[in-house]
Amino acid sequence: MRAMVYRGPYRVRVEEKEIPSIEHPNDAIVRVTRAAICGSDLHLYHGMMPDTRVGMTFGHEFTGIVEAVGASVQNLQRGDHVLVPFNISCGSCFFCVRELYSNCHNTNANASAVGGIYGYSHTAGGYDGGQGEYVRVPFADVGPSKIPEWMDEEDAVLLTDACPTGYFAAELGEIKEGDVVVVFGAGPVGLFSAKSSWLMGAGRVIVIDHLDYRLEMAKRFAQAETINFTEHDDIVMHLKKITDFLGADVCIDAVGCEADGSFFQVLTSSKLKLQGGSPVALNWAIDSVRKAGNVVAIGGYGPLFSAVKFGDAMNKGLTIRTNQCSVKRHWPRLFEHVKNGVLKPSEIVTHRIPLEEIAEGYHIMSSKLDHCVKPLVLPQAA
């Protein structure tokens, strides 16, 4: 089969690889029909995630058709068209039975701090991902669901990560009616966070980025107010002013470890890898939220330490909430929202890239060329 493989920082290519096989009785083999590149993939692509091995196939957002199932699989059969959550979860451990699928204890041998994730380095379990023609899907009875007939496949692929993650960020914010919510990052996750904040009753939603075209999308897609942080010497000060010196009730960091806006932080993280990530957006969130407010860290950071301003967080009595999204617990509610037209996730898709051209897809997403927000990947066999 053809599959994307990692060749080192900033380099990927498409190679001939063996079609994955059933390795456990509850495995399924899925022929990928749609995949996507996520902002999280960029952390791997930039060489920031420890134990990212050359030869690995990335991709944790995909939909596809079941080609084969293991002996113990009951809920799926060959030919089913499924969407697959980015989390690999066993359904039976301490965490899974509490619906914390992203924290599964049985699927990631390499680390106890995170559950298994498709195509997300060995630190997330060493599974090949969906940016290829076929993928092994462990615990087929737990993760995947059939795509409902009425659902568009492009909406389905966005329901495997970006959309539920953004929605989950708004949930973590514990938004109350009329709250002022500031979302840092106008990528897919930030856009869905902003949109979902309204669903939870926010009274004002402000999205911050430095890419004007993404802020345009935030206005259009999420009806948010927007601020380009490069137009202000001090974005925290600006946010204080526009909230009458109170601060926002909720701040969401939907940027993660590659945050821009401080040369020093970028140099010591993305460039020199001396910290797990550049916490510029997280620090802005901590400083812009009001005392006793909520900060949500939904953006991804590496496992090494980062220079986060905990002193401020403590003095302000903040609640900081985080997690990888447990995608599947969100599906029933989000399926309703999509069906009722409350959400149309595929509106943020900007690019559809053939698998053979995926190296250019990564470059476009990484360098933010051509007004890229969300690129989908189309495998040959699709």
Added chain:
Amino acid sequence: MAYTAQKPKIAYDTHELRNRIVGWGVDLDPKNRPAVPKEKFNANTGAHWDFPERQVERWPREKSPEHKFLTPVFGTACPPKGLSGAVRRYAYTFSEGRTAHWLLLLGADRLDVIESRLGALLRGRPDNPITETGVLSEFKRHGIRSRIGQHRADIKHQAVDLLLFAATYAAIGSAVYSLGRAVARGARTDR
């Protein structure tokens, strides 16, 4: 104002929002929020086992020492190999709490790249920096227009990438040069 008891008027009127924004407030009630409360017991996850059957371990699978045993299911992509593999195996003797664990893994990642480049070269499938970096999209996808005249904060440090890139090759170049000189000197003294 923040200096008196009343919350300042810094948000929109909720009646107006309800009319303006499709779906406003549909999940205002925490009961509608799927991740509230954080831990929700679910007996129907799809699992029909108490503990999953174990996947066959076809080679000594590296595992975090913070796990009691090898997890019943694990990824089988890219088994550790070569020098980078040895470093990785060593890294997995340290817990995730230790900085050594992560620094060794990051170091092994860089070694892996060097080993893989050489390996690809020897196998006749050398890496192609043009196609693998996707840099040609700079021409097809408005590389210049996407950057110039925008307010992008990343332009400043993209130069650092070039510098680090150049520095890496300069370092490799000078290492090869010194090695070559040392070998040549050795050959001369042998004579």
